[in-house]
Amino acid sequence: MASHRRALTQVAALAALAATVPAVGAVAQEAAPDDQVELSSRVANPSFEQGTSGWAAWNGRIAREEVQDAPDGVAVARVSHLAGRSYTIDDVRPTIGSTAKAGTYYGRAFVRAATDGAVGKPVRIRLRERLPSGRVVQNVAGPAVSLSGAFSEITAQIRTRGAGNRLEIYVVQAGAEPGDAFHVDRIDLDSQALPPLPPPPPSNQRPEAGFTVSPEIALVGQPVSFGDTSVDHDGSIVAWDWDLDGDGAFGDSADPAPTFTYTAEADVVVSLRVTDDRGAEATTSRTLRVLGPPLPEA
Ligand SMILES: [Ca+2]
Ligand SMILES: [Ca+2]
Ligand SMILES: [Ca+2]
Secondary structure: OOOHHHHHHHHHHHHHHOOOOHHHHHHOOOOOOHHHOOOOOOOOOOOOOOOOOOEEEEOEEEEEEEOOOOOOOOEEEEEEEOOOOOEEEEEOOOOEOOOOOOOEEEEEEEEEEOOHHHOOOEEEEEEEEEOOOOOEEEEEEOOOEEOOOOOEEEEEEEEOOOOOOEEEEEEEEOOOOOOOEEEEEEEEEEOOOOOOOOOOOOOOOOOEOOEEEEOOEEEOOOEEEEEEOOEOOOOOEEEEEEEOOOOOOOOOEOOOOOEEEOOOOEEEEEEEEEEEOOOOEEEEEEEEEEEOOOOOOO
16 A cells, blocks of 8 residues: 555545545544654553544544453444545554664554454554654554454564654554444554563353252251352352242342241242352252151051
């Protein structure tokens, strides 16, 4: 693809020639004026947890979105195509305000398709080095990955040519068509190789429900004791709910060790439902034989 700088120029020229295409011109964004660049060594808002500040779309629009499997936190940026054959999410100000001479910088992000139409489309990171005057020195692309329904890591490396230059990062999808969109999260740019992201917290394991009955064969009119033996391997049991009379309705007791007295001979299905400290439930049942009183000796 053409360099980003050249593409911007083309878009600007196109917009000037064809004022009937306001969307293109409206979304094209240049970097902030040189004298307002804040020096920083890392991406200011890499993870979109609070919003999309510091980022601008070119040929597209961006929005914060919460998704189930964000690589970092709960939110990502959704980048939606508006125009052209490629569209991007760009740092508004150069992430690296002043480069070290001939230093290597590492970019990384995580991307996935946000629409069916974007599946299989190529996305890559580009790193753009500019002189303090704004002139582009080089624009280096990382390897492209094909968007899929799961987040993939994309990376890029650049060896800067001069000290005191600006270094920018952007993520670009090529082969764009109307309706395309991708999710992106955790965009980093640093002078050291980026460590792996910490693994997401393990999902909650369901508890295992169990209980004891004493005596194991009940007698009408004699109290029966129940004892909870439930376990939660990654937490604790915080709630107990019993169906002691076997009518199929819970709510007979919330005690981990209730007692109950039966009034008639029957096979009673006793059930216990437990809840762990993260809200997962488990239920178990067992059949209790309740016998009538022994016949008096003749
Ligand atoms: Ca995030
Ligand atoms: Ca658990
Ligand atoms: Ca009941």
